Amino acid sequence: MIDYDLLANALSAPREGDSKHEHAKGVKAVTKAARQAAIDKAITLRDIDVYLIHSTPSTQLLAKYRSYGARIVTVDPGMDVVMERAKRLRPYWMQPVIKKWYAERGAKTIGAPAKPLTRTQRGLGTAHDHQRTRLLVAHVDGTLCWWCNEPMYRDDARNFDQAGLEADHSIARSQGGTVADRLLHRRCNRSRQGGNRDHLRPALEGASAPLTTRQWL
Numbered sequence: 001m002i003d004y005d006l007l008a009n010a011l012s013a014p015r016e017g018d019s020k021h022e023h024a025k026g027v028k029a030v031t032k033a034a035r036q037a038a039i040d041k042a043i044t045l046r047d048i049d050v051y052l053i054h055s056t057p058s059t060q061l062l063a064k065y066r067s068y069g070a071r072i073v074t075v076d077p078g079m080d081v082v083m084e085r086a087k088r089l090r091p092y093w094m095q096p097v098i099k100k101w102y103a104e105r106g107a108k109t110i111g112a113p114a115k116p117l118t119r120t121q122r123g124l125g126t127a128h129d130h131q132r133t134r135l136l137v138a139h140v141d142g143t144l145c146w147w148c149n150e151p152m153y154r155d156d157a158r159n160f161d162q163a164g165l166e167a168d169h170s171i172a173r174s175q176g177g178t179v180a181d182r183l184l185h186r187r188c189n190r191s192r193q194g195g196n197r198d199h200l201r202p203a204l205e206g207a208s209a210p211l212t213t214r215q216w217l
């Protein structure tokens, strides 16, 4: 989890009493840099979920995170709870900020979250399953994964993520690719998402090569 306040507290000298979430200038500058470094690294990781806490992200920033395949989750316990917490734990000037946030949010319609698309709607129906089978039949065990550069095996247990290989579109479906034409580890395929993170794939970065099966276990 990447959280500005937690980072700032970690970078501050110990203080008496409760933190009021107010930080010295130097701490703010260092925290901002550390947070950005953490985000840049987190975007390249394939094995874990990362939660980035952001109180009032701009529309542009949200669009940027979405382009990395991020899912935006709004954590909103309601204005009463937030105001109560703010009075206890935050500087006084947070209160008008909170009221403004709720006033602006109230103006928008808050609908139920969209239902995820089915596999068929995502273009991953029966034809895709057949194509995966064809690729698996043709697969030579030990062929290196394009995403992580680790060997791929038909036997799930021999893959570093202990999962079956998945069929991937080297031209991402979001870019018009229609037929899956290669296999990737499941974890790698899912890390790749829409293809807009291809330049960040671990295979390009020798220093942080993915875990081998042994290390993984």
Ligand SMILES: [Zn+2]
Pocket: 145, 146, 147, 148, 149, 150, 184, 185, 188
């Ligand atoms: Zn892989």
